[in-house]
Amino acid sequence: MTLLWGLGMNKSRRQFFMTIGVLAVIAALLPLELGEFYVHVVAIGFFYVMLAVSWNLLAGYAGQLSLAHHAFAAVGGYGSALLLQYGSEALKIDIPLWICIPFGAFVAGLVGYGLGSVCLNMRRIYLAVTTWAFAESFRLWVISEYEITRGDLGLSTELIFDTSDPTPFYYVFLAGTIFCLWVVFEIIRSPAGFYLRALRDDEEAAQAMGVDTVRWKRFAFTVSSAMAGFAGTLQAHYIGLLTPTPIKFNEMAIILIMVIAGGLRSFWGPALGAMFIQVVSEALRDYSEYRMVLFAVMVIIIMRVYREGLFGMLRDGMAKLPSLSASGST
Amino acid sequence: MPILQVDNLSKQFDGLVAVNDLSFSIESGEIRGLIGPNGCGKTTTMNMLAGLYRPTHGDVRYHGKSILKLPTHTRTAQGIMRTFQIPKLFSEMTVGENMMVPALATSTVKTPEFIEKLEHKSSEKLTFCKLDHVSHLLAKQLSGGQRMLLQIARGLMVEGLELFLMDEPFAGINQVTKETIMDAILEMNKDHGITFLIVSHEMPSVRRLCQTVSVMHEGSMISEGSIEEIANNPLVIEAYLGGQNAAS
Ligand SMILES: Nc1ncnc2c1ncn2[C@@H]1O[C@H](COP(=O)(O)OP(=O)(O)OP(=O)(O)O)[C@@H](O)[C@H]1O
Numbered sequence: 001m002t003l004l005w006g007l008g009m010n011k012s013r014r015q016f017f018m019t020i021g022v023l024a025v026i027a028a029l030l031p032l033e034l035g036e037f038y039v040h041v042v043a044i045g046f047f048y049v050m051l052a053v054s055w056n057l058l059a060g061y062a063g064q065l066s067l068a069h070h071a072f073a074a075v076g077g078y079g080s081a082l083l084l085q086y087g088s089e090a091l092k093i094d095i096p097l098w099i100c101i102p103f104g105a106f107v108a109g110l111v112g113y114g115l116g117s118v119c120l121n122m123r124r125i126y127l128a129v130t131t132w133a134f135a136e137s138f139r140l141w142v143i144s145e146y147e148i149t150r151g152d153l154g155l156s157t158e159l160i161f162d163t164s165d166p167t168p169f170y171y172v173f174l175a176g177t178i179f180c181l182w183v184v185f186e187i188i189r190s191p192a193g194f195y196l197r198a199l200r201d202d203e204e205a206a207q208a209m210g211v212d213t214v215r216w217k218r219f220a221f222t223v224s225s226a227m228a229g230f231a232g233t234l235q236a237h238y239i240g241l242l243t244p245t246p247i248k249f250n251e252m253a254i255i256l257i258m259v260i261a262g263g264l265r266s267f268w269g270p271a272l273g274a275m276f277i278q279v280v281s282e283a284l285r286d287y288s289e290y291r292m293v294l295f296a297v298m299v300i301i302i303m304r305v306y307r308e309g310l311f312g313m314l315r316d317g318m319a320k321l322p323s324l325s326a327s328g329s330t
Numbered sequence: 331m332p333i334l335q336v337d338n339l340s341k342q343f344d345g346l347v348a349v350n351d352l353s354f355s356i357e358s359g360e361i362r363g364l365i366g367p368n369g370c371g372k373t374t375t376m377n378m379l380a381g382l383y384r385p386t387h388g389d390v391r392y393h394g395k396s397i398l399k400l401p402t403h404t405r406t407a408q409g410i411m412r413t414f415q416i417p418k419l420f421s422e423m424t425v426g427e428n429m430m431v432p433a434l435a436t437s438t439v440k441t442p443e444f445i446e447k448l449e450h451k452s453s454e455k456l457t458f459c460k461l462d463h464v465s466h467l468l469a470k471q472l473s474g475g476q477r478m479l480l481q482i483a484r485g486l487m488v489e490g491l492e493l494f495l496m497d498e499p500f501a502g503i504n505q506v507t508k509e510t511i512m513d514a515i516l517e518m519n520k521d522h523g524i525t526f527l528i529v530s531h532e533m534p535s536v537r538r539l540c541q542t543v544s545v546m547h548e549g550s551m552i553s554e555g556s557i558e559e560i561a562n563n564p565l566v567i568e569a570y571l572g573g574q575n576a577a578s
């Protein structure tokens with residue numbers, strides 16, 4: 001059988017922890033080699049990995065093509081920053097960041113639950129349009145409620161570390177990314193993963209097979225939104241300034257490109273795609289707007305030639321090397 | 331008490347009456363046939379029994395209790411399973427994974443040991459339905475007949491299955507596969523006491539499987555009885571275009 005529980009589950013979990021362990025060690029050593037600028041670039045790369053992986057849970061595995069994921073990152077960021085500012089004022093204490101950050105993620109999860117509930121009976125294009133409209137509304141709300149949010153001027157907020165060196169932040173992003181990858185891994189390998197994929201492939205059949213599709217759709221929306229919100233809070237308390245700009249559709253397009261480039265539905269693909277696009281994008285910074293054109297063309301080529309994305313290419317490439325495949329085919 | 335009782339069930343689709351004041355009941359352990367000309371409302375009835383459509387009127391009772399307010403997945407958890415006329419599978423999942431969806435969704439225990447037991451049950455059912463050699467394939471890679479077989483095998487994975495509703499399980503299926511399906515139905519009925527309601531146009535299959543056959547026409551039940559009885563009912567002959575013999 002191809003399933004992953006019982007002994008199989010333990011094996012796949014062991015593989016996961018080994019892979020993530022190796023990657024974590026490499027990532028932890030990276031700042032020793034990279035200059036400050038690239039430490040920053042990779043830290044932001046981790047932010048996108050969190051967004052890509054959590055969006056893949058919702059869109060790739062559960063089939064809910066939401067276009068509001070970038071907005072949830074902002075909901076988290078604003079949630080945390082506003083609690084820090086106004087909550088602290090109201091309570092006359094300094095609310096510590098270790099409360100504000102989970103709070104931001106919690107608010108994003110709650111809003112995700114709400115949006116998921118609104119979208120329960122929507123399919124494909126309707127869902128995409130509704131979630132996009134939600135993101136736009138949230139952006140306009142941030143702009144118009146400038147007395148609370150400071151609108152376009154931006155809301156400045158506290159940093160996690162009182163330093164301009166990106167390195168300590170880098171490690172926070174790395175830890176957050178490992179956490180998100182682990183959560184998604186456990187979900188995908190559990191019965192919930194089966195339910196999500198089943199409702200993606202055929203909602204009516206899933207119901208007929210006993211899957212409570214309402215519950216699991218809400219679950220996917222809530223968890224993925226909370227994760228995006230979590231990434232957003234880290235970002236907010238790293239940059240120290242929140243503006244409505246990242247709630248523009250561009251940002252969602254980038255997440256989409258990252259996931260598709262890496263390989264929609266594969267576990268590692270979106271993470272790989274996110275880091276790849278982020279690093280290439282920064283390396284090509286001088287070409288500004290042309291980068292988007294380049295990435296768009298890349299997506300078209302991947303969709304035409306190789307649906308499984310970079311991760312699929314890498315995996316199949318490895319399989320063609322006899323020495324590697326012999327050791328990797330356990 | 332009948333396992334399933336349908337009382338004055340109706341379904342209207344803006345103006346079109348697809349099912350009209352339909353009543354019948356099925357005893358536990360029966361294999362009931364449901365036949366009727368194209369478009370007479372058989373699938374619509376199935377959809378109401380399974381919870382996909384909400385009836386305009388009437389009631390459906392399962393073990394004496396109304397299940398009208400229960401969503402589909404709860405009905406499944408209570409032991410009602412169905413197949414679809416056009417097979418509905420989880421196309422991007424493997425055959426083995428397809429089998430596990432109802433097994434996991436309807437079992438309350440989810441310990442690794444129990445799940446291993448479910449996997450064992452799944453390979454047993456796949457062998458039973460002659461699908462064991464394709465268990466690693468994606469469902470979308472299956473042939474039409476294999477799809478139907480998988481729908482049936484998958485249905486057998488439901489914990490506490492009691493009532494299996496099948497919509498045209500023999501349509502477009504070759505003779506060998508048909509035999510496989512019929513054997514599966516008879517065995518599940520005899521060994522596990524599972525009750526079946528089978529919609530079919532295949533008279534030889536209906537004749538072999540069903541002691542009682544219900545005949546629908548234009549949304550209503552027009553006859554019920556053994557296949558010989560209904561074949562001689564003038565209403566049935568009339569319903570099947572210009573008096574063609576329904577049992578031929
Ligand atoms: N979702 C729907 N919306 C509107 N009309 C429908 C719907 N489903 C079925 N109908 C109509 O209800 C009537 C009965 O259809 P149904 O599918 O129940 O027939 P059937 O007996 O299963 O036919 P067949 O033998 O061809 O499968 C048809 O006239 C059909 O057009």
Ligand SMILES: [Mg+2]
Pocket residue numbers: 372373374415497
């Ligand atoms: Mg039909």
